[in-house]
Amino acid sequence: MKKFVLILSLILLIGVLTACGNKEEASSTGEKNENQLSEEKLMIGVTAGPHEQVVEKVKEVAAKDGLEIELKVFNDYVMPNTALEEGELDMNSYQHKPFMDQFNKDKSTHLAAVGKTILNPMAIYSNEYKSLEDIPKGAKVGLPNDPTNGTRSLYLFEEAGLIKIKEDKRETATILDLAENPKEIEFIELEAAQIPKQLTELDAAAINTNFAIDAGLSPKQDGIFLEPIESPYVNWLVVREENKNDPAVKKVLKAFHTDEVKAFIEEEFKGSILPGWE
Structure with missing residues (x-):
């Protein structure tokens, strides 16, 4: 009886090891699992x-x-x-x-x-000025008021040479986190979708592409500074x-x-x- 139990245990053990081996083999050969996406x-x-x-x-x-x-x-x-x-x-x-x-x-x-x-590409637009150099001291510049696009626009202004952001605030930068603002620009936070409509009341503004296109603006043709491809x-x-x-x-x-x-x-x-x- 003991010999029978021992033999049965060995058979079960071999079965378990074989099953595990089959799973590992299927994994190693790249066989599709139930969560894998269809290639068709x-x-x-x-x-x-x-x-x-x-x-x-x-x-x-x-x-x-x-x-x-x-x-x-x-x-x-x-x-x-x-x-x-x-x-x-x-x-x-x-x-x-x-x-x-x-x-x-x-x-x-x-x-x-x-x-x-x-x-x-986000771009900087202006109805008044044709280049960044023309933007005057104390200019009123619009930017989106939501955190993601607000920070993105500050990166754009920095890339354009208008400001510098504090190094320890880069990931969550707001208009309060500027290390340098040589033109003493007054940044005005607005609803992103509303900025194109208010561009006439601003000296310049950062506008998201979708809202710019909806307003008939072309980032490449009308923007005075375009977000680089490395963005x-x-x-x-x-x-x-x-x-x-x-x-x-x-x-x-x-x-x-x-x-x-x-x-x-x-x-x-x-x-x-x-x-x-x-």
Whole structure:
């Protein structure tokens, strides 16, 4: 009886070890797990406007490689991330990394940026002056009043040589965190969407691309200073953390980072939107 129990125990042990070995083998050979993204069909979330237009072109390019992409269009900046976290989307394309990082922190989400897409360059505009040098001492300059875009605009003013930000305040800089302001500029915080309408009452202002375009302004043609392509506010393709190394991600980025998509961006937006991966 004891011998029988011993033999049975050995058989069970061998079975367990074999099962573990099979799991490790499946993992090492890259066999698809239940959470891995499909390499044949994907749902990508975008915001209406430039992101939607660009990903429509990516969809066209990806189809040549056997990948079907379906778009889901949103009109706000919260739902595309919520839908991705909850599994309603496979990935989204609409946000820069500082926004995603703050969203993860605030919402306890698990999102990862996997590849650069486009830059919607913020620019400085003025109805009165044609260059930064012409902006007078004591000028009234507008900027967005929300934290993300407010800090972004201060980086833009610094890049333009108008101010310097305190080094220990860079990540969360506000108009109270300036180390140097040689022109003694009076910064006026306003709702981002309202700044184009109030530009006539200001000497200059930093305006987000979407609001500038809505107001008939071209960042490249009308801006007196354009955000550089090296900006940390370039947009990214975003997935759930568990999917950041999936083959499907590489397939989408391969389609995105093509000369065909680049040419479309340059032709369609005339410098108001820039390819962000170069």
